Amino acid sequence: MESLIGLLVGAPLLGAAVLLCGGRRLDRAGHWLASVLAGASFVLGAVLFFDMLGKDGEHRALHSHLYSWVPVEGFQADVAFQLDQLSMTFVLLITGVGTLIHIYSIGYMEHDERRRRFFGFLNLFLAAMLLLVLADNFLLLYVGWEGVGLASYLLIGFWQHKPSAAAAAKKAFLVNRVGDAGLAIAIFLMFTTFGTFAFAPVLSSATDASEGKLTAIGLMLLLAACGKSAQVPLQSWLGDAMEGPTPVSALIHAATMVTAGVYLITRSGAIFNAAPDAQTAVVVVGAVTLIFGAIVGCAKDDIKKALAGSTMSQIGYMILAAGLGPIGYAFAIMHLVTHGFFKAGLFLGAGSVMHGMNDEVDMRKYGGLRKYMPVTFVTFGLGYLAIIGFPGLSGFFSKDQIIEAAFAKGGTQGWILGTVALIGAAITAYYMTRVMVLTFFGEKRWEPDENGNEPHPHESPSVMTIPMIVLAFGSVFAGGLFKAGDSFVHWLEPVTQHSHGDSPVSAATVTTGTVVALLLGVGAAWLQYGRRPVPRTAPRGSLLTRAARRDLLQDDVNHAAFVTGGSYLTRSLVYVDHKLVDGLVNGTAATFGGLSGRLRRLQNGFARSYAVSMFGGAAVLIAATLLMRAV
């Protein structure tokens, strides 16, 4: 069984290599090859999963050591995999949702001349993401970590001829690199503290190290998580990343890659458990982002950007839960999985809508689409009910658990976090209802574009709708399945530990609270968008609305802090290098050897003879000195 783990990564990697190096011959079959390999990976994952179920909880982890990667004195990095329950959960999510999105893309990208390359990149992403969750040490994880960053870069910028897409891709990679630097420093710290960065030895002896060291490691890991998972303060790239084709937004920027930060923190639980200050930082980041993303989501008219704000916010929930320690890890992952289903479904639904609407993304130009796209409407609607936490659906169970755990953190912190999570739930219900109403209800608001082409909304082909239907099933049932008998918690417990904590409010109160929050949010949105006609152009809005449309000024802040200052700095350095450093070195040399005089005189055409005579001089000097020694 161990040997299958390598194949899990190998299958999509092979696909990427073949598709990207294969040339045009593969244009006609490439997408099928990629989808089959993604599916093969899923089947392998399922085989390993059922094998794992046959063993008891404590002995489920598989290890596979492929080879010694970078053996340097005192430093051992291996290519070795570890498949435990936590990794398994991710493997199934990544390959399952990944395969569905491969299939969906066959239809979505049908008319793109570079479709082969698109599928090559998608396979590359799967391979990198699987490497990330299967690595048994932090350095190999880092390879997957940057690998998914590369795939994300390539896919956001897939339509490179659009300057906005190229800029968004670069921005995503750069912001992520800041996080990556954090991960690198965390690995340096582990290396100097423990002499290794393999999971097992580091995590099992984490408590040997001083709390200061662990806090430092934890904060650096958090920085990494912020980059990859688009958490404040490294959140600014996610909205722009919507420039990528919609299946990419569904797979990478909603269901899988952006949740890597949650994986990292959960995986490093032993470090965070022993570093309370780092945990506090984690919950603060989570809480701030969950509100931040939700507010942004309320103001966007671009359907994908509204969903991107929502993603940010939902991952905020997960990060918050992961920061709670053993009372939250399992719920963070549970919400991650259910979110994977419903958010991927929502994005695919958005893609389906755009597909039928001539790639229009402005929700103010939608309206009443439920009549034209019944399948999309139903699947999107189920995803909508799941994300707002409608009782009985997936999101209800997973989000409810996180809110409960937040209260269970105890003390003032618990109250604050719990309340923030509840407010977040209300805002979620508000902005998602807004999306739902603007898109599928009310009067039709589309109009011909400048060429006079009026969109003719139509349902998407079944190659696109079937994945949406499958994901809708997940959105409805996964949560209940996980909650039944606390099966999900028991499944993860051997890896993440679990404790119930001590909640000051009863579970029933929390559930009632979430339902009230949900009703408030839905009601507010209905009052604002459902009851009266929606203007085609956005009204000016309050100060907060305007700020939220500009992503709460994140880019303005970054621009002022880094871009303006940075370009001024580089420009002045170019000047300094040319005039000052060059001049100074030449000048210093001039005082010794008349260098600058020679440089000036080279213009007169004797440069060559100068150089030769200079070298000749050196030779004579050597000879003379040697002679003198000899005498």
Place this chain on the structure above:
Amino acid sequence: MSFPLLTTTAVVPALGAIATAAVPAARRTAAKWLAFLFSLATLGLAAAVLIRFDPDGARYQLTESHAWIADFGVRYELGADGIGAVMIALTALLIPFIIGAGWNDADPAPGEEEETENKRWRPTQGFFALILAVEAMVIISFAATDVFVFYIFFEAMLIPMYFLIGGFGDRAHAAGEAEGAKQRSYAAVKFLLYNLVGGLIMLAAVIGLFAVTSDQLGEGTFSLQEIARARASGELDIATSTERLLFLGFFFAFAVKAPLWPLHTWLPNAMGESTAPVAVLITAVVDKVGTFAMLRFCLGLFPGASDWATPVVIALALVSIVYGALLAVGQRDIKRLIAYASISHFGFIVLGVFAMTSQGQGGATLYMVFHGISTAALMLVAGFLISRRGSRLIADYGGVQKVAPVLAGTFLVGGLATLSLPGLAPFISEFLVLVGTYSRYPAAGIVATAGIVLAALYVLLLYQRTMTGPVKDEQVRRLPDLRVRELAVVAPLIALLVFLGVFPKPLTEMVDPAVEHTLSDVQKKDPKPQHPTAEQGWFDYKPAAPAEHGGGEHE
């Protein structure tokens, strides 16, 4: 006496240089093929060096030693340690690619053809002969274990390099033909003067070393091994102040060559004005002699002084890393951008050397190799691009990926290697340098880590501005994609970057023992982790069962 493999490895390209230069003017293509075959033969010999080298054997292998100038204790002494062997291999590896990429760079311009037929000046032959001459000298420099032999070739390679920079440039120069020739000439002389000044200062130190050894040992010597032996036995004991002066003399020359801030300003001129293959020759091959010599000579001959100078050198290396990267961001010229990126990378190499840890120095050695390959890939593709459009300015491009996707793709891979993407070889070396630096100097390690963010910035900006977006203009629209010859040059380099990124073990095995020798020269031991986790060796290590993961219990 055993077969003098190292000498042969250097003599073959030297013979090739002579043979190529002798080809008649009309037989240009024959000259190219001749040069290429000689470079392949050299590669074969270098491969033999790698195979014959036993990583677990003596420190210096394949040694040769002959009396040369007996009166001054100069011996023709060669020997390869693991570091030297891989550097020789890198040199021999890159030259065929440089020749292949520069295949048409020295052809007379159309119209000039007739005139040159009858003249004695044969630029094509000269171009390839000079490249082979440089190769021969670089190989001797990597193999020399006698300081004097090293010095001679270290200096002598300036002459062919000077002619390569000054005599051959890009066809179309933005500032016009006459101005272009002027700038080329300026760049060549600047290169020469900087390096000559460095060399002269080193010469004083070389003579000083001779004086010290002849005073103390009765008989002067330049032999590394002899000096090391005498030092170990206590016969040689250089006074602290003398040692420091000698160190500075050597280090200055190497810092010019490397180049280290603030002695770097010749590099952007030289790399900008020369043709792309020559620029690769400068940064990937010739400059490596500087960083290599820091490891072998500065640390090997003057361990105490190296230790003394470390804080300053580390500071300069950090400045190089950040400063080089920031300047790369600000460049408008593709080649100068790559030159400044190289300055940043040389900062990493010097940092690794002077971190004085196994990971730092091992990483620095790998860095020399991997930077050579990655810069070659990036720069050669850039050269192909520049030769198509006849412009080095970034602003003259845009949307190239639309018309030449393979060119754009290979350019991106070269760029990703330059920004040390994991999975490609440079990541390994950069990470080792950083972790090795961090373990001894945490603050320096963190500052250097900023370099990885800046590297992403200059690489992706370059890619965005040249390759993405709408097609810039008609001239760009007509750019052809990579030709077969060009793809044949780039594809193996990319394959090598991937292979060594995934499986660097063959190299680390060569380099590791040599690094341990160097560290014992300077009497440094790696910092120990504060809480080592496992007493047992790594390979016996069995990962703990998952139950123990989060428990926080220590067995």
